[in-house]
Amino acid sequence: MDIVVNADTFTSLGSVLPAGDVVVEKAITIEMAHRLQYHEGKCRNIHGHSWSIKIAVSGKPTEDIHSPKDGMVADFYILKRALTCIEELFDHSITLASSDPLADVLYQQGGFVVAQQTQWWGTTLVNDFGRINLIPPTPTSENLVRLWGQMLAHNLPGLEIAYVSVKETASSEATWIPNK
Ligand SMILES: [Zn+2]
Secondary structure: OOOOOOOOOOHOHHHHHHOOOEEEEEEEEEEEEEOOOOOOHHOOOOOOEEEEEEEEEEOOOOOOOOOOEEEEOOOOOHHHHHHHHHHHHHHOEEEEEOHHHHHHHHHHHOOEEOOOOOEEOEEEEEEEEEEEEEEEEOOHHHHHHHHHHHHHHOOOOOOOOEEEEEEEEEEEEEEEEEOO
């Protein structure tokens, strides 16, 4: 018997796939320095990490053969674009807590000026030496993943974020799960 391939063949392919949600993930890596001002160990020193930031979105893939989103939970391009907002703000910068005495010293003596100030991440200071981001909480992985997760959620309305994770080393990772 000949197999007939036509438009109906392709539009019915979805019925052969199992039910259930699919989780899609997108990650970027940025370079950023920070310090934990009251840490009792080495994290008190200014030091840097390659931060791997990952977003995971869950849902049922679109089933509409005429849609550009057919077969997708979320377009990887859209996820990358949202992650790029974090990259533009924090890549190759120093991030300190707003309450860090070092931030005050730099601000008072380094000739820094306020470049940006928002509810999301706090304040960006710049001078000839570069940029420093001041955020309200201590910049631990746990706080950064919640801050960045909030920014991603704001930039991706309508998508269900399963989790956002931040890896500051190969073996140290923090994960934010919305609404839990
Ligand atoms: Zn660190």
